[in-house]
Amino acid sequence: MQVQLERALEQVLARNAGEHEFHQALHEVFDSLGPVLDRHPEYVDAAVLERLCEPERQIIFRVPWVDDSGTVQINRGFRVEFNSALGPYKGGLRFHPSVYLGIVKFLGFEQVFKNALTGMPIGGGKGGSDFDPRGKSDGEVMRFCQSFMTELYRHIGEYTDVPAGDIGVGGREIGYLFGQYKRITNRYESGVLTGKGLTWGGSLVRKEATGYGTVLFAESMLRTIGESFDGQRVVVSGAGNVALYAIEKAQQLGAHVVGCSDSSGYVLDEKGIDLDLLRQVREVERGRVSVYAERRGAVYVPGRRVWEVGAQVALPCATQNELDEDDARALVGSGVKVVAEGANMPTTPKAITLLTESGVLYAPGKAANAGGVATSALEMQQNASRDSWTFEHTEERLAAIMRDIHDRCLTTADEYGVPGSYVAGANISGFVRVADAMLALGLV
Structure with missing residues (x-):
């Protein structure tokens, strides 16, 4: 199966030239999957790897806004909806000058595995903009967020794609984004964004x-x-x-x-x-x-x-x-x-x-930092049931999820002959869960 792995990786790298961060994420996952494909040739027959590496949808859009001096500024917005085999796309928005398609794709690809590791019914996606909120006034950030959401709103929803925050996107930005979404859609669809304020649909422990x-x-x-x-x-x-x-x-x-x-x-x-x-x-x-x-x-x-x-x-x-x-x-x-x-x-x-x-004991982010998106999924649960949980209950849920991810990484690594490797355990465990769902859903 090593030949198939190498051939698939070469094809994916060629299709995504110049996207160095995405290439790095691909290499890390592919390096772990040899034992999996040896045991599950059905993944090769159904081209699961090739399909998993190709986002289901990539959206790039213009974001015009006006700064405090009255000058029109133009930024670029992104949303990569990578894989929805396990549930609606879920992943943050990053506002930072370094953002380009390759970074958003690497983040979305990582998110697919991270979300699978949580055991929650969520797929993977990511988005953002090359807008830099540092040094901007609240008014400038608000106008940018409103313009960004004016395009993004048509692509998201609590059963479709649920963004959250990331670098440069905190409670202030989520508030402006949600306000514009509510204004455009005329719906209080609180499950469409996570990381919200506690007084308007957010979850304790999320921050x-x-x-x-x-x-x-x-x-x-x-x-x-x-x-x-x-x-x-x-x-x-x-x-x-x-x-x-x-x-x-x-x-x-x-x-x-x-x-x-x-x-x-x-x-x-x-x-x-x-x-x-x-x-x-x-x-x-x-x-x-x-x-x-x-x-x-x-x-x-x-x-x-x-x-x-x-x-x-x-x-x-x-x-x-x-x-x-x-x-x-x-x-x-x-x-x-x-x-x-x-x-x-x-x-x-x-x-x-x-x-x-x-x-040294080393744990990759797709396992060790999965608590954020896991608690976002808990926020979605509370939104769906119109409920609000205590800090203690939510933190207990978070702790249980993190212990389960840790133990599953080690168990999976042992099962596939790489004992003690958190990297292999995380990659294999996440991959198998997504791959099995993709097989069950047919060639989509």
């Missing part, structure tokens, strides 16, 4: 879920070597939503979190990150981590990555390819035990190889 879930997954990893977070030295990349709540949960479990970062550099705070101060700087003032360091009396290192700080647990929670081979070597040298991804594909292939060959 915490990705960061919390990553730490809960890492806690399960530590348990396999007889340890816990208590007393562990931890570094986290990023200082956005995922990073903040990863820091919070790690501290709740007794960890000593000493570092975080943004695109300008990192903070080393040997006293332990003061989460209240970091939130004030990042969420209220929308400031840089350098401001936190100045007020806290911590060390700020511009232009460098937080991985050079010694730690036992590393949680990459920022963006793709932020942890490279040199970073991995520094982490291994400092005695790192666990690397769990809170972001999407933040670790480069060479870094993954170095970590795993050095005996």
Whole structure:
């Protein structure tokens, strides 16, 4: 079956030339699937791989809006509806200057497997725009979101495609998007977007879920070597939503979190990150981590990555390819035990190889950061039943889902002859669930 795998991969790469992030995501999955195709030749006969790599729908559109000076601005919007074999497309919207079709496709492809791992009835998709909300006024962000939704609304719905937030899309943006959707459709269809405010259809724990879930997954990893977070030295990349709540949960479990970062550099705070101060700087003032360091009396290192700080647990929670081979070597040298991804594909292939060959427990984002979309699915359940759950009940559901994903990754890896590999376990488990559904639905 290795020949079929290589031929299928070559065809997909050729059809998607220049989309480097998508190619990287494809390689990671394809590298795990040899044992699966040996055992299930029916997947080859039905061209499941080729179909799975081709999005069901790709939408690109113009987004015109007017800035505060009255100047017309033009951005590009995307929505890639990748696979709906398990349920409506589900995945976030990213607003960042780096967004182009290749990034949206890589994110959507990853989302298919991530959503399958949750066990929830949701397919995979992703979207966004090259719009940069940083430095924009609330009025500018609102006008952009309204223009973006004026096109997107015709492609989404609670039984069709359910977007959420991602980088650059938080509660403010979701509110503006939902308001425009409601205005255009004349329907209070609360299940069409997740990550909503608590007073208008949102779910408790949703904003915490990705960061919390990553730490809960890492806690399960530590348990396999007889340890816990208590007393562990931890570094986290990023200082956005995922990073903040990863820091919070790690501290709740007794960890000593000493570092975080943004695109300008990192903070080393040997006293332990003061989460209240970091939130004030990042969420209220929308400031840089350098401001936190100045007020806290911590060390700020511009232009460098937080991985050079010694730690036992590393949680990459920022963006793709932020942890490279040199970073991995520094982490291994400092005695790192666990690397769990809170972001999407933040670790480069060479870094993954170095970590795993050095005996570090490494978990890919499609498993370790699945808590966000899992809780989005729980938000959809509450919207459908016109119900609202307590924080404690929702967090218990999240913890159970993350434990189940962790255990299923290890069980699947054992079953297919790659014991201990979270990468293989996640890829194979997600793939088999989607592939079986695709076979059941026929050639669609």
